Amino acid sequence: MDHSGSLPTGTVSSLVARATGTSPLACYQCGRCAAGCPQNVAGEMDLSPTQILRLLQLEIAFATDPSQAASLQRRALGADTPWLCAGCQACSSRCPQGVDVAGVMDVLRQESLRRGLYSGSPQARSAMALHKTFMEGVLRRGRIHELTLVALYKLRTMNLFEDALLGPAMFLKGKLHLLPPAGHDTTAVRRAVESLKRRREEWHGPAAGEKGSG
Amino acid sequence: MARIGVFVCHCGENIARTVDCAGVAAASLEMPGVATAVDYRYLCSDPGQALIREAIVKVGLAGVVIASCSPRMHEKTFRRAAEAAGLNPYLCEIANLREQCSWVHTDRDQATRKAIEIVRAHVARARYNAPLVPVRVPLTRRALVVGGGIAGIQAALDIAEGGVEVVLVERSPSLGGHMAQLSETFPTLDCSQCILTPRMVEAGTHGRIRLEAYSEVEKVEGYVGNFQVSIRRKARYVDPNRCTGCGACWQQCPMKKLKSVFDEGLGKRTAIGVPFPQAVPNKPVIDRENCIQFKTKKCGRCQKACPVGAIDFDQQDDLVTEQVGAIVAATGFQVLGKEAFPLYADGDHPDVITGLQFERLASASGPTGGEIRRPSDGEIPRTVVFIQCAGSREPALGRGYCSKICCMYTAKHAMLYKHKYHPGRPIVLCMDVRTGGKGYDEFWRRATEQDGVLYIRSRSARVYPSGGRLVVQAADTLLGGERMELEADLVVLATAMVPQPDARALARKLGIGYDSDGWYSEVHPKLRPVECASAGIFLAGACQGPKDIPETVAQASAAASKVLGLFAARELLREPLVSRVHRAPPPVHSICGGCFACEQVCPYRAIEREEIRDRKGNLIKVVARVNAGLCQGCGTCVAACRAKAIDLEGFTDEQIVAALGALAESNVEPAGAR
Numbered sequence: 096m097d098h099s100g101s102l103p104t105g106t107v108s109s110l111v112a113r114a115t116g117t118s119p120l121a122c123y124q125c126g127r128c129a130a131g132c133p134q135n136v137a138g139e140m141d142l143s144p145t146q147i148l149r150l151l152q153l154e155i156a157f158a159t160d161p162s163q164a165a166s167l168q169r170r171a172l173g174a175d176t177p178w179l180c181a182g183c184q185a186c187s188s189r190c191p192q193g194v195d196v197a198g199v200m201d202v203l204r205q206e207s208l209r210r211g212l213y214s215g216s217p218q219a220r221s222a223m224a225l226h227k228t229f230m231e232g233v234l235r236r237g238r239i240h241e242l243t244l245v246a247l248y249k250l251r252t253m254n255l256f257e258d259a260l261l262g263p264a265m266f267l268k269g270k271l272h273l274l275p276p277a278g279h280d281t282t283a284v285r286r287a288v289e290s291l292k293r294r295r296e297e298w299h300g301p302a303a304g305e306k307g308s309g
Numbered sequence: 310m311a312r313i314g315v316f317v318c319h320c321g322e323n324i325a326r327t328v329d330c331a332g333v334a335a336a337s338l339e340m341p342g343v344a345t346a347v348d349y350r351y352l353c354s355d356p357g358q359a360l361i362r363e364a365i366v367k368v369g370l371a372g373v374v375i376a377s378c379s380p381r382m383h384e385k386t387f388r389r390a391a392e393a394a395g396l397n398p399y400l401c402e403i404a405n406l407r408e409q410c411s412w413v414h415t416d417r418d419q420a421t422r423k424a425i426e427i428v429r430a431h432v433a434r435a436r437y438n439a440p441l442v443p444v445r446v447p448l449t450r451r452a453l454v455v456g457g458g459i460a461g462i463q464a465a466l467d468i469a470e471g472g473v474e475v476v477l478v479e480r481s482p483s484l485g486g487h488m489a490q491l492s493e494t495f496p497t498l499d500c501s502q503c504i505l506t507p508r509m510v511e512a513g514t515h516g517r518i519r520l521e522a523y524s525e526v527e528k529v530e531g532y533v534g535n536f537q538v539s540i541r542r543k544a545r546y547v548d549p550n551r552c553t554g555c556g557a558c559w560q561q562c563p564m565k566k567l568k569s570v571f572d573e574g575l576g577k578r579t580a581i582g583v584p585f586p587q588a589v590p591n592k593p594v595i596d597r598e599n600c601i602q603f604k605t606k607k608c609g610r611c612q613k614a615c616p617v618g619a620i621d622f623d624q625q626d627d628l629v630t631e632q633v634g635a636i637v638a639a640t641g642f643q644v645l646g647k648e649a650f651p652l653y654a655d656g657d658h659p660d661v662i663t664g665l666q667f668e669r670l671a672s673a674s675g676p677t678g679g680e681i682r683r684p685s686d687g688e689i690p691r692t693v694v695f696i697q698c699a700g701s702r703e704p705a706l707g708r709g710y711c712s713k714i715c716c717m718y719t720a721k722h723a724m725l726y727k728h729k730y731h732p733g734r735p736i737v738l739c740m741d742v743r744t745g746g747k748g749y750d751e752f753w754r755r756a757t758e759q760d761g762v763l764y765i766r767s768r769s770a771r772v773y774p775s776g777g778r779l780v781v782q783a784a785d786t787l788l789g790g791e792r793m794e795l796e797a798d799l800v801v802l803a804t805a806m807v808p809q810p811d812a813r814a815l816a817r818k819l820g821i822g823y824d825s826d827g828w829y830s831e832v833h834p835k836l837r838p839v840e841c842a843s844a845g846i847f848l849a850g851a852c853q854g855p856k857d858i859p860e861t862v863a864q865a866s867a868a869a870s871k872v873l874g875l876f877a878a879r880e881l882l883r884e885p886l887v888s889r890v891h892r893a894p895p896p897v898h899s900i901c902g903g904c905f906a907c908e909q910v911c912p913y914r915a916i917e918r919e920e921i922r923d924r925k926g927n928l929i930k931v932v933a934r935v936n937a938g939l940c941q942g943c944g945t946c947v948a949a950c951r952a953k954a955i956d957l958e959g960f961t962d963e964q965i966v967a968a969l970g971a972l973a974e975s976n977v978e979p980a981g982a983r
Contacts, residue, residue: 123740127770128770129784130767130783131771145786192704
């Protein structure tokens with residue numbers, strides 16, 4: 096059911112509805128997203144995807160009460176869940192109500208930065224470091240070179256030996272190439288990124304209080 | 310000039326809140342032909358109707374316009390009031406000021422102006438209303454019931470007990486339907502077959518019920534009171550008149566390992582046989598697809614074994630035509646198969662079964678004799694996970710509805726498993742537990758409190774095999790979505806109820822409607838729940854939507870009482886709002902040119918051919934004629950007629966033109982006289 100037209104303006108939920116085409120109100124809290132989420136591990140994800148959707152539903156209901164709504168937004172946008180989402184889309188493809196849960200997480204990541212509600216917890220910081228390293232690589236070469244990505248990511252987080260043992264196995268499977276791919280013209284990629292930034296500004300109006308890039 | 314009375318109803322606040330009713334009445338007095346106009350708080354009340362009756366008599370009204378709610382609500386009420394005052398009821402006209410004006414507008418001035426325009430159009434057409442007389446239609450006092458499950462059995466028995474002959478058509482070899490497959494029934498846990506089979510026998514032997522088993526409805530023609538139904542009796546390859554049901558044939562059949570349809574593929578059957586021991590009629594059928602004689606001509610063991618020579622490999626399908634006056638559709642449902650669930654072990658794991666398969670496992674007459682044993686290796690499962698809402702309430706897969714019965718039968722399954730195997734651990738994954746019904750919630754509480762069934766509020770994300778067991782991914786939403794990997798030996802899916810695969814095809818044969826899911830549509834969801842929009846056709850049971858047994862039986866009895874009510878009259882009276890082909894004295898006869906474009910477009914097959922002959926019997930011309938019994942007054946033929954030879958009573962061209970003219974505030978009078 097399409098509720099996207101009727102959500103209160105200014106809410107995170109209305110942005111979610113606009114970006115994903117489904118309203119958080121479609122969620123009936125069955126928990127299938129939480130059940131199949133590979134990142135939903137106790138002690139890591141502070142809120143399950145189901146709970147994130149529930150917070151958004153409460154935000155809609157209490158949108159006319161600014162302090163209540165702000166508190167709910169702080170909880171949803173300050174959660175580590177969006178940063179731990181790996182974007183595998185298992186939740187989106189299985190949701191019986193057709194909610195694009197992974198798309199919701201995308202919106203929440205962007206909004207948490209835009210509104211300055213990004214939690215800055217270790218989980219969120221390492222996810223952020225990966226996003227930044229990834230985007231820098233894309234802007235530099237137009238494509239990703241996995242070995243450079245891993246090296247720069249480890250330097251950025253100073254977490255040098257985590258998952259180090261996976262390296263040889265990935266190399267043997269041909270997932271890690273020693274040399275970067277042949278140089279590509281990066282102008283087209285830069286243009287695409289610029290156009291996306293412009294479109295994001297049109298979407299929100301001029302960005303305010305933005306802390307990171309991503 | 311016509312003397313027309315306008316009566317404006319406030320409908321309490323429903324109309325009066327947004328429409329100035331007194332203003333509408335005052336404005337109506339200015340309209341041509343209006344002799345009196347009043348407003349009143351509730352015209353449908355007794356004093357309101359008295360007001361109308363008095364005005365008709367005192368003012369000598371020749372027509373009335375009631376400005377009130379939709380004609381679907383109270384047209385009958387007001388027409389009856391007009392008739393009581395001596396006015397032909399079809400001279401009473403309803404102008405809808407509620408659904409089409411006050412309910413959909415907020416601005417009082419604009420709504421009032423619109424209300425006046427609506428009344429103006431109706432006053433204009435009321436001036437051309439003609440007195441009409443209901444159409445009288447003869448009646449065949451005989452009923453057809455399609456479907457021999459519990460709904461069809463109940464409806465047939467009730468109609469037959471009411472003294473009317475019934476033709477009961479069942480397409481499978483035996484009566485019984487899904488209820489015959491069930492183990493025990495909620496919330497009383499009484500044995501399904503024990504309560505059903507006596508009814509089957511009763512229906513099979515009743516003096517006024519003609520059972521046509523292993524037959525299908527081929528074609529339906531005619532109309533309420535006068536249907537002609539062609540029924541295809543499929544070839545059984547067994548002469549039912551000779552067969553005694555002794556069973557010698559199926560004991561000799563060499564094809565012993567076919568999957569039993571009745572046991573939902575969990576048991577075995579032979580190529581000749583009855584679906585289950587208590588079948589009615591107890592006469593076998595040969596499954597042509599799997600019979601060696603039909604494949605290679607080298608068997609015939611059943612024929613040799615039959616002591617009465619009833620086996621006839623040359624038997625052909627047989628078409629019979631039945632005359633009936635009413636039809637009850639009781640064609641039931643299917644459940645989704647597990648192959649519809651790729652998330653659950655790819656939809657083809659032997660130990661992932663449907664609820665209906667679990668019924669066969671739990672049934673004393675089932676393939677395991679009532680012991681719960683998993684299909685893969687026959688072991689008794691130590692943990693059984695039941696997954697509710699499998700395929701129901703899942704708009705992403707095209708099914709948004711709740712199948713209604715699964716909460717209750719899953720509670721029953723979990724209980725039966727626990728009763729049959731005490732150390733077992735039943736776990737139910739539910740979203741909500743819906744237990745509306747007498748004794749239903751108590752039943753579910755018993756499952757959790759006494760039998761220790763664990764309910765987890767979760768929808769499963771995935772089921773996958775692992776080390777000879779199954780792993781069910783879930784998340785306890787009451788613990789905030791904590792993930793759980795449940796190990797199970799057997800997984801039971803409470804799969805959705807879906808319409809019969811050919812439900813739409815039968816609906817088209819019967820000329821009845823269905824919703825977007827394929828369930829048959831009733832006229833009104835609350836007040837006319839067993840009638841179809843096509844007169845003379847009634848609904849019983851799950852063909853209309855998911856239902857449990859008590860509801861199905863109640864609806865079947867309701868449909869039967871509707872049939873008996875219809876048959877209580879000597880002949881049928883039908884609304885005279887039907888099409889009429891122009892006829893005139895010789896030498897014109899009719900302006901119909903005989904092109905029969907109307908015949909092509911009529912959805913109700915109401916156009917007949919009439920031969921006009923002179924006194925000597927010489928054919929002058931062939932013209933169209935409308936069968937008033939069949940015509941539903943849709944007006945399609947009127948639009949299709951090139952010669953303008955057809956008019957629709959109550960909606961004649963001159964009435965429509967007058968109404969449109971009034972709306973355009975022009976003084977155009979309709980061309981031509983009646």
